[in-house]
Amino acid sequence: MQNDEYRSSQIDDGNHRGLGQLAFRCVSKDHLLGCQLSLFGVILTFGLIPAGDEHHGIVIAKQLEQVLEQAQLEDWRIGAIITDNDGQSGRARRILAIRWSNIVFLFCFAHDVNNLVKAVLRSSFKDVASRSATAVNVLNASSNKWLPRAQKMMGCFASLLRVQSALQMFYRRYKSYDDFPVRLRALGDPLFWDELKEAEAVIAPLAYASYRLQCDENTLGDVVLSFHDIRTGFQQHLVRYNALVECVEARWAQCEQPLFMLRFALHPLYAETARELPDTAVPGIGALGKAAVYYYRRLFSGGISAR
Known part of the structure; x- marks a missing residue:
């Protein structure tokens, strides 16, 4: 029924x-x-x-x-x-x-945002991501009597700052032990924590985009807005900007851009923003008008039929 x-x-x-x-x-x-x-x-x-x-x-x-x-x-x-x-x-x-x-x-763009996170971590933040994963794996896998204390300490904190403070105290307390793992030396490196904070800041717009695109009622307009927000978020990272934008552009290039921009321009929430976009080959008023005619003829001229 x-x-x-x-x-x-x-x-x-x-x-x-x-x-x-x-x-x-x-x-x-x-x-x-x-x-x-x-x-x-x-x-x-x-x-x-x-x-x-x-x-x-x-x-x-x-x-x-x-x-x-x-x-x-x-x-x-x-x-x-x-x-x-x-x-x-x-x-x-x-x-x-x-x-x-x-x-x-x-x-699926929600799934592809997760792939974008992987691409970012494997390119611009490959070293800090590897060192972070290694440190976490060592802490979780160790059976030394003094290491479980660090595991409990990490479980008590939610924010990155408090975890950082706890792990730095842990490093200063146990770094002189003979069996202290070499791969945990990163916990005492200030540069490691600076890069980790930068990586977190880069991933923040990706996390928000992932949340937005996992909603059941998201549209192509939401996808375009997510691409815009991700790129805007990357602009504050001048040193890694080119590499980060390259990851985003590679995915945007896979999209049927006239259709996406048309949907963005027709979305009630984003129509005003679309009017402020530069008059380029894709989002320009003339180009969108032609795209609207093309997609109407292509998608609504008849029912489903195999070609």
Whole structure:
């Protein structure tokens, strides 16, 4: 009954549903392909099908196309498909984008923000991230009698500043011990803590963007705003700015930019901000008008049909 009501609402609101794809393994370690329909925060499980042992782009494309064809038979209007942004899923999207030109194929931006965090830590903050992870692993894995005190101390504090103070006191107290791990010497290095604070400041806009994009009702306009906020947050880090922006630009280049900027300009909350953007090739008024005509003809000229 819920499916019928949800499907019939397409006639009333004229909107197209988004189809989300999620691949995972069940308890028996069988690979499954989960598909959900979503619109404005309302989510409906559409299917859960065996994915088999082959996971390259062509197989994924065939599986998703079967789901699309089944949705067509059941009179669902699919306007977009969202997948992970791993290499093979990206290949599948590119294959299907040619065959289903009236559907937008996107990757999950909430998940990709986490990938952006990894990229930032592996580039500009590779050294401090490695030293931090090593220190934490040594503290958690050690069985020395005096090290569990540090573990308890870390568990009592929430903020970075208080953890820093506790660990610095711990370092000064035990650094003279013969069995003090060499990899914990970083705790007594002021430069290490300065870099760690800078890394935390860089990750802050990424964390906020991740929170925003994990909400059920986020839109492409929210994605554009997140890219803007991340880049603005990076501007205060002059020394590492170029490397940080390069990580963001690499992901923005993967987006269908005219569609994203059009959605940003049409969003009630962001329309005023969009008017203040420079008149460039993508967000300019003339360019957005052409984009609106193009996407209307492409996405709303008819129902779902394979090309």
